Amino acid sequence: MNPIGAVSAISGISGVSGASSITGVNAVSGASTLSGAGAVDGSAASTQAPGNSFLNSLNDAFSQLNNQLSTADSSISSFAAGGSNADISTVMLQMEEASLSVKTATDVRDKLLEAYQDIMRTQV
């Protein structure tokens, strides 16, 4: 069970880097909702040259998400194995944190794809 498999498919979004040179990608500043994960600095995306910085912070956010998922995973397995220090409240809240992070990540992905498709639909 690795929901990150679906999420890591998002890293394919770096293929969109051609689009990220377009300032229209700043419309994705909705991504700063990810600051809940403490990794994405939304202002960095808009003030610095668009391109690597945003994707870097996106990468950071995803690696943090991956950490959260593996933390939740390991505490679930230690709880199932009857680990003495496993607390059901801790396990449940870690799962909730991971699920919130996944929801945030999918929302960010949706926003990104939306912006990308808006650009692709531009009449030439």
Next chain:
Amino acid sequence: MSVFDTIRIAASGLTAERLRMDVAASNIANAQTTQTQNGQAGQPYQEEEVVFQATQMGPMAAAQGVAAVAIVKSTQPGTRVYDPSNPDADSTGFVNYPNVNVASQMSDMMGAARSYQVNATVAQAAKQLALDALDLGKA
């Protein structure tokens, strides 16, 4: 201060209250125990109490969770009951019973249960806040 800090603070409260519940259960279970863990007669179980301490959990000093730092044994004298037939009776025929006050342990247990519920409600509310914030992004 992220929403996860709120959840972690509530989680620390949940863990702490569960420990308080554990200690109350131990005190109640051992209310009639006349020997220590090592089997020493004449040394009854002593009532235990948890000591909580505020600990900083997020980047902000104001956001403090709770941690159990110690479990101390009460030094209150226990009850002495005259029962010469008891194998743990001393030379004068008295048996030393623990200093556990079952009534106060019951109220402590109820307090721990209520505090646990409150912390669970805080975690639930924090989660709902995050979900509401995510809904802002929906079309």
